[in-house]
Amino acid sequence: MTATTCPNSTDLRIDGDRLWADLVALAAIGSYDDEATGLVGVNRQSLTDEDRAGRELLISWMEELGLEVTIDEMGTIFGRREGLEPELAPVLVGSHIDTVATAGAFDGCLGVLGGLAVIRAFAEAGLQPRRPIVVAAWTEEEGVRFGTDMLGSAVAAGRLSLDYAYGLTDETGARFGDELRRIGFKGERPVHIDPPHAYLECHIEQGPVLAQEDRVIGIVTGVQSISWQKVTLHGRAAHAGTTPTELRIDAGLAAAQIIVEVRRMVDSGAYGRLRATVGRIETSPGLPSVVPDRAEITVDLRNPDDEHMARAEADLAAFLERLPDSQPGLRVEAAQMARTKAVPFSEAVQDTLETAAKERGYDSIRLMSGAGHDAQEMAAIAPAAMVFVRGQHHGISHNPREYSTPEDCRAGVEVLASAVKELSS
Template sequence: MSDVTVDGQRLRDRFDAFNEIGATEAGGVNRPSLSDANREARDQLVEWFEEAGLEVRIDEVGNVFGRREGRDPDADVVLLGSHVDSQYNGGRYDGVVGVLGALEVVEAFSDAGVETDRPLEVVSWSNEEGVRFQPDMLGSGVYAGVFDPEFAYGLEDKAGKTFGEELERIGYRGEAPAEPDDLHRYLELHVEQGPVLEERGLDVGVVEGVYGFAWLEATFEGQADHAGPTPMHARQDAFVGAAEVAKAVRELTATGGTDLVGTVGSVDVWPNSINVIPERVTFTVDVRSYDNETIDAAVDRVRREVEHAAEREGLEYELEELMRIDAAPFDDGCIETVAAAAEEVGCSYTHLVSGAGHDASYLNQLAPTGMLFVPSVDGVSHRESEYTEWDDVVAGTEVLCRAVERMATRA
């Protein structure tokens, strides 16, 4: 095994200190994108990058990079990282393990006095979660050329604040263009956010690809009226329409494909009064599968269900597709490298597919990309009780280190 070894205690100390930022009473964190807590997290990350001797670069949509040069400054970059924004009252591990683990890997090379052939860069992607500004994975999406920076700047949260304004407010609208360097490979370490590794008693998951998904937003417009005197046959209840679609989404997952999942995750009701028939309801639908044709069929089915529900209840409706990402396998070479690194470290592993979206999906369009997972206790994620055993975090970071070492040696 290589002399390059990660410092698990240093990583733990940083992890604990970092998660004091935006900490919640229930043990999670609340650092939605471009919030004050998110700014503090970015500031801390930049400070640690600089202390590690990395050259810091912030691009026009707030992606934060730290670069360690290699022997050949003209060689293509090995990029590794994840994100530090969180869900509202989310978990401490999601994203953060990947960013701090990547920083630890780079520092491990410095500690060992090892100069890689290729430059290494650690990245924290902007607005990965997408809870405040939709769509998610916005920073990596602009970087990959899927979205235009001006599109990102114009996105509004529920308070009417734009992404561009908030980026300026927290001081992270950088000057560097959000466009790819000459990338050699991209690697992302992440918690699994599912139960497979824990159920099988395995240390690491070698990710073969990421589910594709579609996000839809539907609005039903009916008629507000008094909940008491208005007879049932005379109602135009927007919430009834939304409830019918929500039930249909649950039903279609049982028939639309073996791995198809569907969720109605966000619902806004107006006027939202106990004794008023709902006049307007806006809600989202998230459908996912590792088969793109299955996603297409699910989206068509949701459209039909929205039309039928509107007709039955006498509602007007709008339906918009907010986001679509195709399912795509990761690079075979990256998969093999991560598996070989797991064997070198002595970690048990399996190959699996991710049902959650990741920035790696967009990086996969730019360069050979790979991911590795560490177990999530009880498969829990996107809530405050999210937890991963620390030994698993360290083991995953060691695997990341071995994989980076192989990738950063110029063949």
Template sequence: MTEIRINRERLWRDLMELKEIGGYDDEATGLRGVRRLALTDEDARARRLVVSWMRQAGLKVRVDRIGNVYGERAGEEPGLPCMLMGSHIDTVATGGAFDGTLGVLGGIEVIRTLNEAGVRTRRPIEIGFFTEEEGVRFGTDMLGSAVTAGRLTLEYAHNLTDAGGATVKDELVRIGFDGDAPEIRPVPHAYIECHIEQGPILATAGVDIGIVTGVQSISWQRLTLRGEAAHAGTTPIESRADAGLAAAEVIVEIRRMCDSGEYGQLRGTVGDLRLLPGQTNVIPSEATLTVDLRNPDDTLMTAAEKHLAEHVDALSDRHRVTAAWERMARTAVIPFHEGIQDVIAETADALGLPYVRAMSGAGHDAQEIAAICPAAMVFVAGENGGISHTPREYSSPSACGNGIDVLANAILRLAGEV
């Protein structure tokens, strides 16, 4: 079988060019960050650039009704299900250049490399990018891939709103990516996603490549605590209904749960906390906080959620506040296909690239696509302990190149060289 190597310099140029769309100077780090939330003007500009690169690579582009974009390279036997690779190009508000984009731009580079080598495949090959993977703007992560895999309905997704009241549907129309292709895509033969690790496992092991065994359980909830506003100076401590104090106790309890070991490898984060009326000398009448829980064990995740709910009930009575929960997202542990993992391992071995196997702590589009076809992921090591969702996010040109070389040759093995 042909062994192919991508053009690393070209891939790096593309990564650096795309990061300037939504680029900003981050005061906290002194670095150049990326702020490209889903379906914003910046996302629209990035989408148009990536689509132009797809077309230049000879791909036939289609956009579906949730705004997912696919580029297809024809196979010699077009009736066969395609080999799909992909990821996302939206970012968090304080993002970097590699999260998601490496898998998309790397996929385009795979197609260019196959074209330049004159390699044909039995199966069609597609590269795609999915809408609102991060969940930052509309509150539901992996939105586009969840819709195309059938876990979420198009109507539900279209009606989601951002903080300003704009709906997904309206924003798709506004930026010109309200496509006409069916949102439920044809079932692929298999799916491989290349993504930065966003953690320290690969760097600690001293390797560039990770083979992902699955994605841990993820729970997102929004908790609203309501008390009573009152004067900060005249209201006795014992008379208060302080929503801010109750919120603080929730945050401390989540950390205690993580440290206790009772819930296995639980990770908990309150990433957003807002107090009303938000005045220095007024006791908070309302606190809204997001709760992000992660666990590689479904049973322990359920136990953690149950305990936290009971804790909130108890502090509600103690602090004279009411509590309302809103479910934002909940996914079980998703194991990836062992056969596809083995193909990636064989490919890495053939390329002479050492690797480790690891479970992903972050959510990815691959976990949604795994519901409809065999799926797996290639991780790429990051610098700075693999830090991500910050301008400090960085994977070296060498690591990125090695990851996409593995992706390219695994895709070729599965697509069937003619």
């Protein structure tokens, strides 16, 4: 179909009420009362019973739209709307529906349900694009259960192997491959994906920039480098009252020293725009009157510059090696959980999104993503970019206070629809 016979991009009307209703319905699966905020949060971690229920709801919506639904060996769900030339590489729209343990309703879900809203808009406009359009819901994007983020898309793009993914375990020792079978979502579609014509993803920003700039839409230029490490510290348990300080091997103290050190690295300015977070701290035996004999922490490093990231990782490793000097007998173990390089997005796809935003009447800005996304994995095999939607409450995410207005959600998906129309025609 030529561009002259297609409706204008702005004629693709997004049903904002249906999009919002879908977000609310999906958020009800895995919902819980969050005591810290007094709000209702979402806990729908990957390959849990709640995740299975969310997947089943998503598939029912895909089938309602007449999409061809397939599931790959990683459990990723694909819904395909055929094009006039089925042999052409499709435009792939995707994100995820798995969540962290304290999630809101928008992270990932907006991208998947927004993709369905785009398909619905095409159907209502009577538009049959030249290329197929495929909506993907990737498995285990968050990485909180099995320790590796963007897992489904990373295996699909070939960065990680299927055997590696199947062998990952959660805190209880449950294997990814076994859990995938348990919930009934080990599909038959080969996991390695043929390169799409382009990949698009709509997502909440998860940060404060768009709100500060008073912009609804952000065009994402790329994703910064991300490094996750688990550091385990082995000390010696001792009575808190009877053991002299100089005779202790305090794993909790060592954990605190690491936390202070990574903040010092950030504040030093020696590593560019480094961000560092210790998001998990556990000590054993966890009693008020016992010096911890074991501590486990996670260190999350992020940097838009690969060289600065490598230097930060090397200096942190050197610090960990020196740490036992302050407490002879302390043993330190560090294990890499995840590592991705900085990923630039396609300039051409960014331009398409920016033009789409302008046509829709939205003044956009370009910005880099501080969080990881499935788009960075797809960028290794196809032109890819993302559209960010403004978040409220300083852009808070991974928290029940995560919120984007119905109007802003619709705006982001309108931009997505216009870009899909352009790229599929």
